[in-house]
Amino acid sequence: NSFCTLLLRGRIPDFKPVVRRPSAFELRPPHERPQPHTQRIMDDPRDLADDTHAAEEPEQGDDAPSSSSPSASRGLIPTAVDVHPLVLLSVVDHFTRINAKSSVSKRVVGLLLGNVVKGADGEPRLDINSCFAVPFDESRKEPAVWFLDVNYAEEMWQMHKKVQPRIKVVGWYSSGPDIGVNDVDVHLLVAERFCPNPIYCIVNADPAKKGAPVAAYMASESRGSNVAVEFRNVHTNLGTVEAEEIGIEHLLRDLTDSTVSTLSTKVEDRHVALLQLETMLGTIETYLNDVANDRLPVNPEILELLQEATNIAPVVHQLKTSPGMLVATNDNALATMLASMARTVTALYDVIVNRRQLRRAALEKQKAQEEEKKKKADEEAKKKSQDRADDADDVKKA
CATH class of the missing domain: 1.20.5 (Single alpha-helices involved in coiled-coils or other helix-helix interfaces)
Incomplete structure (x- = not known):
């Protein structure tokens, strides 16, 4: 029905299924490709102070640099990501509306809006304070066949830009629950049409699944694998302003069950944290086994982090x-x-x-x-x- 509606509205006059093949990013010469995050993060983040001010300045007319220009993209290389509760609420609402009458949950996709701000430590942080949904569909039998309405996304972005000229497209989101087969292609499409260095956020929209509500990733060149681009995790926090804190408190008054004791809530939180720790330890064990069996190359940075985590663990x-x-x-x-x-x-x-x-x-x-x-x-x-x-x-x- 959604495809028929879009066709009748003329949204997708030249729609073609997108099949997995070498993307425009991979076909470009190396000197013309957008530079990945890791090459900028390895530099000193304090060099981005001027870019932070440039990202915070409002646009002036049509001559101002767009969000896809290199100067604007340099400011979108943060050391951490702050996601506001309004973004999580919007994603959950999008997921609920799409799957209200569906027996099988469908993944939803949208664009993230925000800008780069200076943190308390002076380091640049990506502040994601808004988002909007984008029509998306994919084949369950063939995950390489998918559709993203880019024309609709551009129109929505132009309308948001008129209301909030300071914000920029900083990435995209999906309801996951994990990284999909076609996420690299979608990420490269967003990088080509909206911002060269987008952030990819996976939001946990299923209330039955406990754990972290959101995880952020950035794209980087693969090391020693047959994939040109791979995702790497970014430090993610939940940031709020005073108005959002007040709204969350009012929501929690209606959602919190007064009959549940504080002790049981603490025990449940500890249980969820231990399950998450078990999952992480399993991932580390799988990685170390793959390295020991020569299925993956040795990464000194990961081994250094594991050694540091082992040293600070209590005896x-x-x-x-x-x-x-x-x-x-x-x-x-x-x-x-x-x-x-x-x-x-x-x-x-x-x-x-x-x-x-x-x-x-x-x-x-x-x-x-x-x-x-x-x-x-x-x-x-x-x-x-x-x-x-x-x-x-x-x-x-x-």
Whole structure:
């Protein structure tokens, strides 16, 4: 239905299925290709201070450099990415609307808007504060066949540009849950039509899947593999402003269940974190096995990071027999037990007080009903006696 609607509106007059083949990026000479992120990140990020100011300045007329110019793209090389809650809410709403009447979940795609700002440490950070959906479809049997309505995306970007001239197209998003087969082709298309160095964000739109809500990636030249471009993870944070924090607090008031205790929430968070840690450790184990079996080349940067993570890990096997650790654990358990007992006693006291109030209210109501009945009975008796007296007077007069 969406394809028919787009065809009737004239959105895609020359639509052709996009089959996996050497892309325009791969067919270009090496000196004409857009430079990947890693070549700029390896330089000193402080050199981008002037580019940050250039990215924050508003555009002036048609002569101002567009977001696809090299000078603008240099400012979009951040050391970290901040994603606002409004972006996550928009992606989840897009995913829910598309899959409302579908038995099989479809992946959704859109463009990310934002700009480069200076962080507290003076380093450039990519601030993603808005986004919009783009019609996208792909074949389940042949993942290499897909369609992205670029004309619609350009029209939406022009409308956003009129309202917010300072923001730029900084990348694209999808609902994942993982990197797809055709994501490299979509990424190269976005890099060719909108911004040379886009950020790719995968947003977890399924509430049943616990874990990080968003993960950001950037494209770089592959090292030692048959793929020209590969994705590498970027440090991602959730950034908010004061207005967004207030809105999130109001939303949490409606979504948070007051019957769930804080302890159970903490346990669930620890469980999710441990599952995520287990997944990461499994990925590291797979990578090390592939390197040991000569299926992947040795990367000194990754090995250095693994060695650093191993060095800062606590020595758990020595702490297990430490008396101090046992004493601290027992003290924490005792404090938790006393707090639980106090909370239980307080709850029981509230129940007892509530039952007494209900009983007192029931007795007062019963007493009022009895008094009302007695008053009515007295009035009826008095009325009957008065009627009898009147009848007797009438008899005497007769």
